[in-house]
Amino acid sequence: MHTALPPEAAAAPQPLPVAAPDAQAFRHAMSCLGAAVNIITTDGPAGRAGFTASAVCSVTDTPPTLLVCLNRTASVHPVFAANQQLCVNTLAAGHEDLSNLFGGKTPMAARFAAADWSQLETGSPVLAGAVASFDCRITQTVSVGTHDILFCRVVALLRSDKHAGLVYFDRRYHPVARHLG
Numbered sequence: 001m002h003t004a005l006p007p008e009a010a011a012a013p014q015p016l017p018v019a020a021p022d023a024q025a026f027r028h029a030m031s032c033l034g035a036a037v038n039i040i041t042t043d044g045p046a047g048r049a050g051f052t053a054s055a056v057c058s059v060t061d062t063p064p065t066l067l068v069c070l071n072r073t074a075s076v077h078p079v080f081a082a083n084q085q086l087c088v089n090t091l092a093a094g095h096e097d098l099s100n101l102f103g104g105k106t107p108m109a110a111r112f113a114a115a116d117w118s119q120l121e122t123g124s125p126v127l128a129g130a131v132a133s134f135d136c137r138i139t140q141t142v143s144v145g146t147h148d149i150l151f152c153r154v155v156a157l158l159r160s161d162k163h164a165g166l167v168y169f170d171r172r173y174h175p176v177a178r179h180l181g
């Protein structure tokens with residue numbers, strides 16, 4: 001079905017295309033892509049670590065696999081590279097402060113002290129109150145530009161219907177209500 005734009009929108013000046021966009025223009029446009037917010041955790045021989053990530057994506061359901069993009073300059077990068085296992089904890093509405101804590105320069109102990117954690121198969125921290133947690137082993141790592149793409153085989157998961165979701169859009173957090181009925 002075709003829906004006509006309201007007259008004021010149709011009359012508004014059209015945005016100009018940006019040729020050969022630089023990093024800033026790319027980020028500005030990427031801020032228009034709403035995304036779930038996740039805290040990615042790991043534990044193992046190299047110790048415990050966690051960071052906030054919106055660059056998380058389903059790859060294939062057979063075998064269950066997702067990907068996480070991790071900046072190689074992040075302080076947590078060597079820990080994830082050594083442990084080769086992680087848990088993707090998808091945040092609920094109300095987790096905004098926790099997301100900022102894991103997205104900043106906060107010491108690792110203070111990040112984990114702000115929430116309750118359990119574990120599934122790999123021993124990576126599983127966040128209490130997450131809408132979903134995917135416990136994974138890293139099967140492949142591909143470097144592109146500044147980031148490592150971690151391909152992660154899901155070995156166990158938890159899912160909850162109890163909480164509203166959380167989306168990061170336009171550089172802000174937005175709660176997302178569940179459809180009732």
Ligand SMILES: NC(=O)c1ccc[n+]([C@@H]2O[C@H](COP(=O)([O-])OP(=O)(O)OC[C@H]3O[C@@H](n4cnc5c(N)ncnc54)[C@H](O)[C@@H]3O)[C@@H](O)[C@H]2O)c1
Binds near residue numbers: 026027
């Ligand atoms: N993929 C990422 O590494 C990523 C994603 C989101 C936010 N961040 C970091 O969080 C902070 C706040 O981000 P913001 O969204 O409020 O504003 P921003 O202007 O830094 O980013 C806008 C959007 O651009 C993308 N982006 C940002 N940094 C990126 C990077 N280094 N590589 C690839 N894509 C990137 C993301 O989609 C982000 O939502 C920044 O320090 C940013 O670097 C990083």
Ligand SMILES: Cc1cc2c(cc1C)N(C[C@H](O)[C@H](O)[C@H](O)COP(=O)(O)O)c1[nH]c(=O)[nH]c(=O)c1N2
Binds near residue numbers: 052168
């Ligand atoms: C909402 C939001 C979303 C993201 C991030 C931040 C925030 C606030 N950050 C940045 C990342 O969390 C930060 O660099 C880490 O916490 C590592 O920081 P330290 O180097 O440990 O201080 C981030 N980093 C990354 O490598 N991949 C990603 O997808 C994201 N996404």
